[in-house]
Amino acid sequence: MEYAHLGRTGLNVSRICLGTMTYGSSQWRPWVLDEAASRPFIRRALDLGINFFDTADMYSQGASEEVLGRAVRDFAKRDDLILATKVYFPMGDGPNDRGLSRLHILQAIDASLRRLGTDYVDLYQIHRFDSDTPLEETLETLDSLVRAGKVRYLGASSMHSWQLMKALALQDRYGWHRFETMQNHYNLAYREEEREMLPLCRAEGIGIIPWSPLARGLLTGSRKSVASKATLRSQSDEYARQLYEDTIDLPVVERTLEVARERGVPPAQIALAWLLHQPGVVAPIIGATQIEHLDDAVASVDLELDADDRRRLEEPYRPHRILDHR
Numbered sequence: 001m002e003y004a005h006l007g008r009t010g011l012n013v014s015r016i017c018l019g020t021m022t023y024g025s026s027q028w029r030p031w032v033l034d035e036a037a038s039r040p041f042i043r044r045a046l047d048l049g050i051n052f053f054d055t056a057d058m059y060s061q062g063a064s065e066e067v068l069g070r071a072v073r074d075f076a077k078r079d080d081l082i083l084a085t086k087v088y089f090p091m092g093d094g095p096n097d098r099g100l101s102r103l104h105i106l107q108a109i110d111a112s113l114r115r116l117g118t119d120y121v122d123l124y125q126i127h128r129f130d131s132d133t134p135l136e137e138t139l140e141t142l143d144s145l146v147r148a149g150k151v152r153y154l155g156a157s158s159m160h161s162w163q164l165m166k167a168l169a170l171q172d173r174y175g176w177h178r179f180e181t182m183q184n185h186y187n188l189a190y191r192e193e194e195r196e197m198l199p200l201c202r203a204e205g206i207g208i209i210p211w212s213p214l215a216r217g218l219l220t221g222s223r224k225s226v227a228s229k230a231t232l233r234s235q236s237d238e239y240a241r242q243l244y245e246d247t248i249d250l251p252v253v254e255r256t257l258e259v260a261r262e263r264g265v266p267p268a269q270i271a272l273a274w275l276l277h278q279p280g281v282v283a284p285i286i287g288a289t290q291i292e293h294l295d296d297a298v299a300s301v302d303l304e305l306d307a308d309d310r311r312r313l314e315e316p317y318r319p320h321r322i323l324d325h326r
Contacts, residue, residue, distance in 0.1 A: 001014050001015065001016070001048060001049025001050065001298060001301065002014070002015045002301050003015065003051075004282050004283070005207075005282075006082075006123070006153065006180060006181060006207045006282055007181055007205055007206050007207030007282065008205030008206075008207075009153060009180050009207075011082065011122070011152070011153065013051060013052040013082050013282065013283055014049060014050045014051045014052045014283060015282070015283050015301045016050055016052070016272075016283055016284065016286060016298055016300075016301060017053065017054050017084075017209060017283040017284065017285045018041070018042070018045045018050050018052070018053050018054070018285075018286065018288065018294070019053075019054045019055075019211070019285040019286060019287050020038075020042075020053060020054065020055040020059065020064050020067070020068050021055070021056070021059045021064060021287060022038075022041075022287045022288065022289055023038035023041065023042070023060075023064055023067045023068065024038070024059055024060025024063035024064035024066075024067055025060040025061075025063040027060075028059070028060040028061060028063070031289070032060060033289060035063075035067045035070075038067050038071070039071050039074075041288050041289075041291070041294065042067075042068065042071040042075065043071070043075050044294050045288075045294055046075055046076055048294060048295070048298045049298070050294075050298070051080060051081050051082055052081075052082045052084070052283055053068060053072075053081060053082070053083055053084065054084040054085075054086075054183075054209070054285050055068050055083075055084070055085050055086075055116075056085055056086035056089070057085060057086065057087060057089075057091055057108055057111065057112050058086075058088075058089035058090070058127070061091065062091070062111070062115050065085060065112055065115035065116050066115045066116075068083070068116065069115055069116035069117040069118065072116075072117070073117055078118055081122075082122045082123065083116060083118065083121050083122050083123070084122060084124075084125060084155065085112050085116065085121050085123075085124065085125070086124075086125040086126070086127040086157065086183075087100070087104070087105055087108040087109070087112070087125075087126060087127060088100060088126055088127035088128045088130065089127055089128070091108065099130045099132060099133055100126055100130035100133045100137075100138040100141075101133050101137065101138075102137055102138075102140075102141040105138070105141045105145070106141065109121075109124065109150055109151070113150065119149075119150070120149060120150055120151065120152060121150070121151055121152070122152045123151075123152070123153050123155050123180075124150075124151040124154055124155065125155035125156060125157055125181070125183055126138065126142075126155075126156050126157060127157050128157060128158060128159065128325065129156075129159040129163045135166065135167060135170060136170060136174075139167060139170055139171055139174075139176050140174070140176060142154050142176070142177070143171075143176035143177045146177040147177075153177075153180045153181070154177055154178065154179050155180060155181035155182070155183060155209075156179045156181070156183070157182070157183040157184065157211075158183070158184050158185055158211075158325035159325075161196035161197045161200050164179070164182065164197070164200060164206075165200060167179060168204060180206060180207060181206060181207045181208070181209055181282075182197065182201050182206050182208055182209070183209045183210070183211055183285065184208065184210060184211070185211060185212055185243070185323065185325060186198070186211075186275070186278075186281075187210065187212060187213050187214065187215045187219060187271065187275065188219055188252050188256060188271050188274055188275075188313060188314075188317070189215040189218060189219060189244055189249045189252045189253070189317075190212075190243065190244070190320055190323070191314075191317055192319070192320050192322050192323070198278075198280060201280050202280040206280075207280070207283075208278075208280045208281045208282060209281075209282055209283050209284070209285055210275060210281065210284050210285065211285050212243075213271065213272055213275050213284035213285065213286060214268055214271055214286070215243070215244060215253075215271075216243065218244055218249065218253055219252075219253060219256050219267060219268065219271040220266070220267055220268045220271075221253060221256070221257045221260075221267045242323075243323065245320075248318040248320065251316035251318075252313075252316045252317055253267075254316070255312060255313055255316045256270050256271055256313060258312075259309060259312060259313060263303075263309075265299070265303065266292075266296050268296045268297070268300070269296050269297075269299055269300040269303050270303070270313070272284055272286070272296075272297055272300035272303075273300045273301075273303040273305050274305060274313050276301060277305055277310060284297075
């Protein structure tokens with residue numbers, strides 16, 4: 001495993017991050033693995049040198065954090081790992097059980113710490129931008145968490161570039177701790193982030209940790225169409241059908257499969273290796289429901305793609321509508 005600084009920080013993380021949305025409770029989503037089935041994946045990730053784990057309070061309504069927390073206590077030393085979680089989405093039916101108000105953030109961090117069984121998280125991320133809360137309120141509250149020792153670093157997730165720049169400007173103006181990472185939607189099939197968000201992150205020293213690096217499995221070649229129901233997840237993942245389109249994305253998938261056949265490796269390795277070659281990308285966040293998914297992800301770190309490989313992979317891409325993730 002290779003390790004890299006997380007953005008401009010001195011924190012070293014594995015070049016692959018294991019996302020744990022897949023682990024928690026099948027009552028939340030039918031494709032989610034329950035705890036007994038989840039633990040071997042976390043253990044295998046540790047054996048492979050992965051030290052970076054990403055979750056969120058809303059994954060399985062908190063069960064994902066609990067599963068990850070118990071596995072960490074059983075399999076590793078807490079201080080050897082980088083744990084990331086997120087706040088924003090509803091965690092209850094009340095009007096204040098969501099968003100980025102001071103009230104909700106303070107409640108959410110304490111609840112996440114209890115579920116994770118730790119007294120701090122390494123990276124605390126806003127899961128989305130909250131247009132209903134004054135940005136100053138959100139940023140000042142996040143800064144207070146770092147100063148209180150509950151959080152080591154702050155991160156953001158999918159939003160518009162102007163929103164991130166506004167947040168950074170306010171953090172600089174008031175001397176608040178800055179966002180150090182951007183967890184955004186970026187892969188061979190969706191590259192609109194290259195227009196503004198990625199250049200902004202590189203200019204500001206923000207580490208890029210893309211979600212859905214395999215386009216919800218589309219880039220693995222496991223299904224022939226966005227609407228295909230070849231896997232349990234694809235049978236119930238309506239969100240994927242909002243993100244991708246056969247007419248413009250399948251040519252990208254076919255080219256990925258073509259390069260993979262030529263190199264004699266699984267297409268997932270090609271798609272991840274391409275991401276790892278992009279300037280500013282620190283660690284794609286991968287999901288795994290089969291052990292070989294982890295092995296392929298780690299193998300991609302050592303897979304070199306030359307300029308011609310990258311040109312061919314990028315050639316079939318066609319512009320998408322800009323997705324406003326909410």
